[in-house]
């Protein structure tokens with residue numbers, strides 16, 4: 425099948441950037457979307473041009489490295505699917521696709537479709553961890569936690585930190601990402617010691633990184649490859665109110 | 672602590688949420704109160720007199736309302752400015768991924784519908800509250816006898832005069848439709864902002880919020896429409 429691509433090209437952080445159009449004449453329906461970009465890049469290299477830079481690692485939807493806006497939707501048209509797991513069988517011969525990087529001032533573009541997501545690392549660094557000693561794996565199993573609680577905590581822990589929530593949010597807010605970690609750890613006994621300090625520090629860091637505020641559009645949940653619920657954002661707000669009132 | 676509680680990204684949502692719900696309560700009461708006109712002009716004037724006659728309590732409520740408005744607007748504008756700053760370069764193509772997203776024309780246009788509501792509110796206060804017969808605008812033509820006491824303001828007369836004009840009647844209608852839009856996203860959103868939301872009730876609250884918004888907006892339309900079409 426033939427696929428036309430309109431791809432954002434930008435040489436570096438300070439380049440103004442522009443769209444370029446390409447045609448991949450023989451895309452295979454079994455390819456993933458990233459493999460389509462691989463084929464495009466082989467084509468570009470053969471022509472002596474610069475390949476399109478994009479982030480990827482596992483290519484099986486679990487690492488959170490990949491992420492581009494495909495036809496106006498973060499990770500493309502398949503819900504609960506990272507773009508490495510989006511397959512070309514969802515397209516037809518002759519389709520054209522617009523590919524853009526995540527757009528947020530907190531995620532500066534490094535090159536082409538690659539953005540700097542270290543703001544997320546700094547939000548996690550501000551409190552998204554447990555620093556009390558929790559022992560080794562057998563000790564974790566020695567702490568009884570009800571299954572429903574574990575399941576809910578796991579749903580939040582499933583966040584792969586790809587940044588689609590920020591990319592899709594009309595306000596470029598990082599609320600879903602931040603809330604997922606806060607909600608995850610607030611549910612577990614290991615997270616209790618730092619519970620109040622965690623939510624305050626992480627929300628502060630989210631603000632310091634220059635993400636926008638949440639307007640409850642819930643677009644983040646719709647594009648999240650792990651389907652993380654905005655229920656977590658409500659939890660983050662309750663945690664935040666409790667923590668500031670008790671300080 | 673107060674700055675943290677209300678100035679942070681979470682805090683801003685507490686402010687829009689609390690003030691938004693407060694304003695919803697106010698518009699709901701205001702809407703129901705307006706319907707007094709259907710019980711006759713005298714009932715309407717007495718209702719108006721009852722409110723203004725409460726004295727200090729009335730001023731307290733007014734001051735509270737003003738404060739709610741100011742905080743609601745300032746925070747709403749801050750969020751709208753922050754959004755531009757957080758994404759200075761937009762997308763070439765952008766679309767919603769669909770449910771469970773609740774992004775709608777209503778949610779996207781909160782700042783626009785809000786701004787129009789603000790302009791409307793100022794105009795509305797000038798034409799009614801501070802209109803003829805109102806504070807600082809004494810006009811004997813707009814007074815009416817009151818059983819056994821001082822004459823009271825003939826609010827019904829003013830309302831009748833105003834809504835005889837198509838500009839008033841239909842301009843008002845248009846703004847009420849925008850209020851419905853503002854509340855369609857607003858009611859559900861406010862509860863989510865206050866952390867009072869969970870998935871099992873979110874669909875219900877969204878529907879009830881929409882109906883509440885629509886009910887309030889439509890409720891406001893009875894008086895101007897009935898007057899314009901000479902039904903009461």
Ligand code: HEM
Pocket residue numbers: 638639640684685686687688689690691692694695698743744747748750751781782784785786788789853854856857858860861862864
């Ligand atoms: C009749 C008066 C009004 C009522 C009943 C009302 C009600 C509400 C409610 C319930 C919300 C949801 C709060 C939340 O999401 O936390 C809201 C949000 C909002 N309101 Fe109003 N509002 C009114 C007037 C205004 C005015 C005059 C403005 C002027 C700028 C405004 C701007 C906004 C904005 C921008 C939001 C969205 C905030 C966000 O992005 O989260 N509103 N309003």
Ligand code: FES
Pocket residue numbers: 479480481482483484485486487488489490491506507508509584
């Ligand atoms: S490359 Fe790992 S999630 Fe897509």
